[in-house]
Amino acid sequence: MNKILILFGHPAFKRSTINAALREAVETLDGVTFHDLYASYPDFLIDVRHEQQLCESHDIIIFQHPFYWYSTPAIVKEWFDLVLEHAWAYGSTGNALKGKITFQALTAGGGKETYGADGLNRFTIRELTTPFRATANLCGMDWLPPFAVLGIHQGLPEKDRVRHAEDYRRTLIALRDNRVDLDRARAGELLNQDLNGIINEV
Amino acid sequence: MEAFLLKLMIFLGAATIAVPLARKFKLGSVLGYLIAGIVIGPFGLSLIDNIEAIMHFTEFGVVMMLFLVGLELKPSLLWQMRTPILGMGGSQVMLTFTAIGLVCAFFLPWQQSVAIGMILALSSTAIVLSTLREKGLMNTSPGQSIFSVLLCQDLAVIPMLALLPLLATAAMHSDTHHGSAMFDITTLPAYLRLIVVLLSIGFIYVLGKYGSRPIFRAIAAARVREVFVAAALALVIGISLLMTAVGLSPALGTFIAGVVLADSEYRHELESDIEPFKGLLLGIFFISIGASLNFTLIGDQFWMIGGLVSGLIVTKAIVLLVIAKIFKMPVTERLLFSVALAQGGEFAFVLFQFARSNGVLPQSVTETLISVVAISMFLAPLLFLLHDRLIAPRLQKAAVERKPDMIETEERSVILAGFGRLGTDLGRMLISAGIKPVILDHNESNVDVLRRFGFEVYYGDVTRLDLLESAGAAEAELLIITLGDHEKSMELVKMAQKHYPRLKIAVNAVDRRAAFEFMDLGVTTIRRETFGTALTLGQDALQLLGFDPYEAYKIRRLFRNKDKETMPELYRIHRQDEDKYISMYQQHNANLADLMTQDREIDMAELDKAWTAANPET
Numbered sequence: 001m002n003k004i005l006i007l008f009g010h011p012a013f014k015r016s017t018i019n020a021a022l023r024e025a026v027e028t029l030d031g032v033t034f035h036d037l038y039a040s041y042p043d044f045l046i047d048v049r050h051e052q053q054l055c056e057s058h059d060i061i062i063f064q065h066p067f068y069w070y071s072t073p074a075i076v077k078e079w080f081d082l083v084l085e086h087a088w089a090y091g092s093t094g095n096a097l098k099g100k101i102t103f104q105a106l107t108a109g110g111g112k113e114t115y116g117a118d119g120l121n122r123f124t125i126r127e128l129t130t131p132f133r134a135t136a137n138l139c140g141m142d143w144l145p146p147f148a149v150l151g152i153h154q155g156l157p158e159k160d161r162v163r164h165a166e167d168y169r170r171t172l173i174a175l176r177d178n179r180v181d182l183d184r185a186r187a188g189e190l191l192n193q194d195l196n197g198i199i200n201e202v
Numbered sequence: 203m204e205a206f207l208l209k210l211m212i213f214l215g216a217a218t219i220a221v222p223l224a225r226k227f228k229l230g231s232v233l234g235y236l237i238a239g240i241v242i243g244p245f246g247l248s249l250i251d252n253i254e255a256i257m258h259f260t261e262f263g264v265v266m267m268l269f270l271v272g273l274e275l276k277p278s279l280l281w282q283m284r285t286p287i288l289g290m291g292g293s294q295v296m297l298t299f300t301a302i303g304l305v306c307a308f309f310l311p312w313q314q315s316v317a318i319g320m321i322l323a324l325s326s327t328a329i330v331l332s333t334l335r336e337k338g339l340m341n342t343s344p345g346q347s348i349f350s351v352l353l354c355q356d357l358a359v360i361p362m363l364a365l366l367p368l369l370a371t372a373a374m375h376s377d378t379h380h381g382s383a384m385f386d387i388t389t390l391p392a393y394l395r396l397i398v399v400l401l402s403i404g405f406i407y408v409l410g411k412y413g414s415r416p417i418f419r420a421i422a423a424a425r426v427r428e429v430f431v432a433a434a435l436a437l438v439i440g441i442s443l444l445m446t447a448v449g450l451s452p453a454l455g456t457f458i459a460g461v462v463l464a465d466s467e468y469r470h471e472l473e474s475d476i477e478p479f480k481g482l483l484l485g486i487f488f489i490s491i492g493a494s495l496n497f498t499l500i501g502d503q504f505w506m507i508g509g510l511v512s513g514l515i516v517t518k519a520i521v522l523l524v525i526a527k528i529f530k531m532p533v534t535e536r537l538l539f540s541v542a543l544a545q546g547g548e549f550a551f552v553l554f555q556f557a558r559s560n561g562v563l564p565q566s567v568t569e570t571l572i573s574v575v576a577i578s579m580f581l582a583p584l585l586f587l588l589h590d591r592l593i594a595p596r597l598q599k600a601a602v603e604r605k606p607d608m609i610e611t612e613e614r615s616v617i618l619a620g621f622g623r624l625g626t627d628l629g630r631m632l633i634s635a636g637i638k639p640v641i642l643d644h645n646e647s648n649v650d651v652l653r654r655f656g657f658e659v660y661y662g663d664v665t666r667l668d669l670l671e672s673a674g675a676a677e678a679e680l681l682i683i684t685l686g687d688h689e690k691s692m693e694l695v696k697m698a699q700k701h702y703p704r705l706k707i708a709v710n711a712v713d714r715r716a717a718f719e720f721m722d723l724g725v726t727t728i729r730r731e732t733f734g735t736a737l738t739l740g741q742d743a744l745q746l747l748g749f750d751p752y753e754a755y756k757i758r759r760l761f762r763n764k765d766k767e768t769m770p771e772l773y774r775i776h777r778q779d780e781d782k783y784i785s786m787y788q789q790h791n792a793n794l795a796d797l798m799t800q801d802r803e804i805d806m807a808e809l810d811k812a813w814t815a816a817n818p819e820t
Contacts, residue, residue: 045759 001031002176005058006105009037009065009076018107018152018161022064025165031176033058037075044078051083052096060101060175061141063132067108067148070121070128080135089139098140101175101182103147103191104132105168111151125150126189142182147171147191167192174199209256212249213486216242221485232328232548233583235485236576239492250493257490257555262442263483264552266476268453269438271356272460273473283350290347290529291354294543297521298323305517310567313369317562318571320362321554322514326547327352328484329582334542337586344535347526348542359549363451363556370561395449402448406441406455410462418468422646422661434475467649470642470660474668484548491551491576500573510574515581519544541589545582546575615678616640619664619694620685621648624710624731628684639682640673665693667701675702683709688716695723717769718776737762 006026010019013036027034035054041047055061065072087094106125114120121128125148136143149156149164156164171192174180185191185198216238224234242249250256280287303319310318330352339345414437421433441459442452463469500507522540531539554568554575618629618639625641632639641659643649649661662669664685675681681698685691691709698705708727711717717728737758744754 043759045763 002059002101002178003057004029004032004060004062004172004176005054006032006034006062006064007037007076007079008034009063009073009079011038011073011075013038016066016107018149018156018164019064019066021161021165022105022107022149022168025169026172029169029172029176032172037079038073041075044075046075046079046082048082048085051079052085052088055083055100056096058100061097062103062105062147062172064105065107067106070123071131072104084135084139095140099142101142101144102136103144104129105147107149107152109151109153111154115150124189144182144185145188145191149192164192167195170195170199209250212242213489216249217485217489231485232326232488233580235488236492236495236579239489240495241492242489243493243495245495245497246493253490253493257487257494260483260487260490261552261555262452263480263485263487264549265442265452265456266438266480267484268356268359269456269460270473270476270480272457272462273464273469275353275461276464277461278465283353286347286350286529287354287357290525291351291358293525293528294351294522295323295354295358297525298518301517301521302514305513311371313371314563314567317366317369317557318567320358320365321550321557322518322546322571322575324355324359324547324549324553325352325518325543326545326579326582327356328548329545329579330542333583333586339538344531344538344542347529347531347535347539351543355547355549359553360451360454360457362553363453366553366557366562367560369557399448399450402444402450403455403458405444406459407462410459410466414463414466414468418466418471419646419650422468422471430471431475434472435479438476467653467659467661470669470672471662473672474662474666477668477672487551488548491572495573495576496569499569503570507570507573507577510570511577511581514546514574514578515544515585537593538589541585541593544585545578548579550575615674616680616682617642617670617673617675617678619643619681619683620710621652621659622684622686624686625682625684626652628682640678642669642673665690665697667697670694670697670701675705678702678705680706680708683707685710686712688712688719691716692719692723695720695725699723714772715776718773721773733765 008019008023010016013019023034026032033054037046063072063076065076071077084090085094088096106129108115108125110119110121115123115125115128117123126145129146133143147168171180179200179202181198181200188194188198191198217235220238220241221231221234224237225231240246243253244251299319301319302322303315306315306318330348334345334348418430418433421430437459438456441455445452445455463472466472519540522543523536526536526539551572554563554572557563558565558568616632616637616639618625618632618641621629621641621643622645625643629639629641638658641652642662642664643652643659644661644663646661649659652659660673664670675698681694681702683691683694685694688711691711695707695709698707706727707725709720709725709729711720711728711730713732714730717730720728740761741754741758744757745751749757
């Protein structure tokens with residue numbers, strides 16, 4: 001059984017019903033550690049040692065956050081800046097994260113049609129998240145495409161919210177129990193575009 | 203003298219035994235007093251006589267109660283709750299009055315039916331409120347609705363007291379409230395009488411609004427507690443005398459005085475001073491009601507009284523259910539609302555007494571109805587129990603699917619003890635976040651100034667349990683202590699922990715030693731008074747010395763965190779070393795030395811933990 005660490009960053013969590021739903025769906029799962037960065041470090045003074053130990057003791061690291069300006073909320077960036085130290089995360093002797101699976105769980109305002117060459121946002125989600133992919137690469141991590149919930153600004157109907165939360169939970173359980181076809185997952189645009197295709201049901 | 207003391211002893215003794223017992227069985231103190239009365243009364247042990255006279259004297263407890271009700275009723279609160287009070291409460295009083303009055307009209311003259319309808323429309327504030335408090339339902343929506351109805355009923359008592367004498371059919375007893383020792387207003391012509399009445403109400407208003415503050419302030423400045431109590435009692439008694447002299451109800455007068463004083467900073471102090479007297483007098487009043495219950499009568503008319511009791515409860519409950527439906531209360535709350543208010547109230551005892559002595563109702567009727575009300579009050583806690591056990595679980599099951607709301611609309615209640623230099627800014631910040639603390643302070647000039655700026659500040663010694671109680675400690679969520687006096691803070695923490703174990707506590711400690719003492723008591727949220735300023739000034743200093751602003755800020759942050767981390771270690775050292783030092787001075791120095799050693803170990807390397815422009819390996 002893999003141990004999963006969710007690093008969660010949302011500066012206005014109280015107002016995000018989708019993030020609340022996603023969080024609620026996975027928070028109490030066996031083998032999952034849910035770590036709320038804004039709640040732990042309201043003054044941004046990240047405890048680097050502690051964060052590194054957390055990463056070391058888990059096999060899968062998920063960054064769950066809203067997609068702000070094609071990137072992460074500030075504290076997640078601060079986390080990268082401080083925690084991913086040379087000789088720990090990267091460099092010739094830095095291999096603490098090597099081989100760990102990682103991906104982003106994003107929530108974004110624009111709908112799927114806005115992310116593409118013809119859309120409002122010009123680029124695909126996969127293109128826009130290349131910096132994260134590069135980071136994972138430098139740290140020798142096993143990158144997967146983002147689990148993305150799009151179109152929040154149009155107001156997500158309750159039933160969609162429930163479905164996404166259920167998908168998130170299903171994905172995490174499958175990853176935890178080694179039931180995901182990682183090669184097929186890696187090839188997709190989004191992790192949650194075809195769950196039946198990548199998860200082997202028992 | 204001895205006979206009086208003996209009688210007093212019997213009353214107090216009975217109360218001390220019966221009330222705790224009743225509370226233990228969750229029957230509430232009013233029932234405890236009634237039971238005590240039955241036990242020592244003519245149908246029990248026959249220990250007391252001349253109950254009438256005692257009842258008459260202790261009716262004054264009701265006057266005090268209305269003063270306290272008035273104190274609780276800020277005009278602003280009344281305005282805020284006007285819809286539920288007038289809507290729900292008003293329709294409850296009117297509909298119940300009509301229903302009961304109409305039924306009575308089949309058997310009795312209309313004047314008597316009107317009187318009975320009014321009196322039986324009331325419910326028992328004492329029983330219901332204490333039950334709601336015990337069950338923690340005060341701040342729920344059915345709790346608030348119930349409270350509004352009770353409030354409306356309390357207010358309705360005043361016009362009732364005024365109306366009842368007009369319904370008199372028999373000759374008036376001569377020994378009642380009318381006629382004063384000082385002068386007899388009835389000898390004056392009618393227009394002069396009206397002027398005198400208006401003048402006296404105006405006098406109460408002016409006294410409460412403008413006169414009371416300098417008087418109370420002067421008394422408070424003397425810092426002799428008894429004098430404040432004496433002044434409070436003199437105020438209530440004086441107003442009662444004035445009202446009696448001009449032929450008005452003393453209860454009305456003290457109620458007005460209470461409302462006028464509700465906005466005063468001395469409100470909590472007045473409340474906690476009058477409360478024990480009111481409690482004692484009302485207690486004895488309830489005992490005498492218990493003692494005057496006529497069991498021969500109840501035995502003789504067993505079926506009739508039983509029928510009247512169930513009729514009363516059923517009628518009131520149905521009216522309440524209808525109101526709950528009209529006001530669109532959720533189905534799950536309707537039954538609680540109607541069960542809670544279906545009994546007769548303690549005011550009925552007073553009003554029946556009043557109606558009898560004013561020649562409105564004959565003794566045969568009041569005696570029967572007092573028994574009916576008392577029995578319905580006995581049943582009230584049982585009805586609550588029935589609702590909790592049988593009805594609520596089923597309704598709950600039906601309501602399970604509804605998720606709790608994300609938004610917390612419920613008012614956060616915070617008590618802020620101490621409003622000096624520190625408390626002021628803290629209070630300002632809380633208010634800016636939409637949290638309005640109840641503020642207690644013992645410095646009368648502080649209180650005065652701050653109230654002028656619109657803060658809700660009350661004067662009083664915060665280490666007094668009764669003051670804390672009337673500030674709402676039982677329902678409050680958090681107690682913040684920002685007193686300058688460490689001993690007082692410690693006392694307050696101990697008291698709060700003992701009496702309100704659920705209350706969260708946050709304290710300000712004058713120094714590190716004080717913080718250690720709070721840690722001894724198990725307080726976890728402790729802030730040292732000058733620490734924050736020291737660090738901010740430190741940051742300023744670094745910046746003035748040419749440090750990069752963000753660097754200075756980071757050092758401050760880091761230092762604060764390290765200090766927090768080393769606190770438990772210092773605490774341990776402090777407690778171990780305590781015996782070794784002879785003088786405080788020695789200990790202070792030793793602590794300082796420990797502190798400095800710890801500080802040297804702070805690893806400032808963490809400051810540089812971030813990407814550097816160049817890859818360190820290239």
